[in-house]
Amino acid sequence: MKAVLHILEHDFRNFFRYKWWLVGLISMNLADLFIMAIVYNRMISDEVAQQITSYFNFFAPGLAVTGLFASAFMIGREINMERRREVHHYMLSLPMTRLELAIGRVLSGGLRGMLYMLPLLLTCFLFLDFPTIWQLLLILAVLFLLAIGISGLSIAIAVSTSSLEKFITARGLVYYTLFFCSSVFYPLSLIQQLGRDGKFPMILVTMAEVNPLSSASDMIRYFLLGYPPFYFVSIINVLVFAAIFTFGATFAYMKIIERK
């Protein structure tokens, strides 16, 4: 446990060394909310406006999830860099087991994501509404699971890619697939409607429904805006996602990092 805490400390120190990163990420997230969402607010159809009232309000919870994703994914970038610059030999020489090292990295990625996301979540509360204490605890628990899963996903990609360009490209692919096929940017009902009309493959509709990003965004929306309906099964989606990628990344980190 002590070894894991040392890794957490190491990664948190690194996190705060990248001030530029944090400023840049915040700018990108705020640009999405205060530019894109405001302009889209002027363009949404009456039918959609009846469902979500305002695109700005609809997107704000999605923004917290977007921020969480971007910051939790940063650990992968660092691990990829360590691998390219062969710093991982130093990490492997530390007096701790491979398992402790791997768990520490996954956990620190998730916790850093949570830390970064908190101001965005607070912005969301300020503009929309404040949840009750139990709702807040549930939101934080689900977002933590999501952050761990994202951190694991990024580590799995980082140890499997040999160059920065490949890592960035893979990050883009994961981003587009997970975000565009979710309810972060648009209501899930639109995707389901397209599926019913036969204009969207049902497999993608199902993917959007079980996507942990949809589950987390819609849960926050339900608590703050009262829509869309919230189902406890969506928490299971996040739990499964977190479990798969935490164990997958731990295994991948332990095995691949030792290869020449």
Place this chain on the structure above:
Amino acid sequence: MVERDIRLFFQYKFLIIIRAIWFISQIVLFGLIASRMISTDAVQDYFRYYVAGLSVMTLYSAAIFIGFDIYEEAEHGVFEYLLSLPVSRRQLVLGRSIGGGLRAFIYVGPLIGISLYVLGSVNPLSFLVSLFALFLFSFGVSGMSITIAVIIKSSDRFDILMGVLDALIVRLSTVMYPLAVVQTANPLYGGVASFNPITYAADLFRWGTGIEAIITLDNPLMPLLGIIAFFAFFTFVGVTIYDRRIEGGGWQ
């Protein structure tokens, strides 16, 4: 230099395929779903509007990647080899700028073909003019990427700065929404979008592909001049900055 950069680019077959999947997934996922969300009063046919904008966005992203190549070369010591070649510094940067722009254009070519299939009919003369503008835009973006890369000399800072630039200049352009809507939403945003090279490229491409009915482009000459100015600035100022910053190490 141009030949080398194009050859290098086509070595990354995996990346080219993945980026083509990005493009198609954005059309199929975001384009299709977002078009359901947008009122026809704001944009008559948002799907076609978005597909045209996406081509310009993809061209921008592909041209930016030359900067990442420069960091890879610095990291692996290839930079010193390039500096030892019997070409002047100016030829080196000009070659890289043209190579970066050209390979981005070659890469986006088939994707533009897909866009044209989605968008439908084309006015040949207007399309050629818009294609020429996209060429210059692509060289300009790649010159900008090289200039920023050699000024910053840190791959982390470059990556994040490109992300911020992308977030600001893509969102404050007409790639995703018409200028009239941006101006109504916020006059300041509208002001920035009116002087944005991505706006010029996106509007000219829509004009060239014959879907100008859903944009407000009174005179295509203005955006064309804007793109020429953008290209000239980043190619020629970029050469000067590259010339001064290229030596002395300090790459992170």
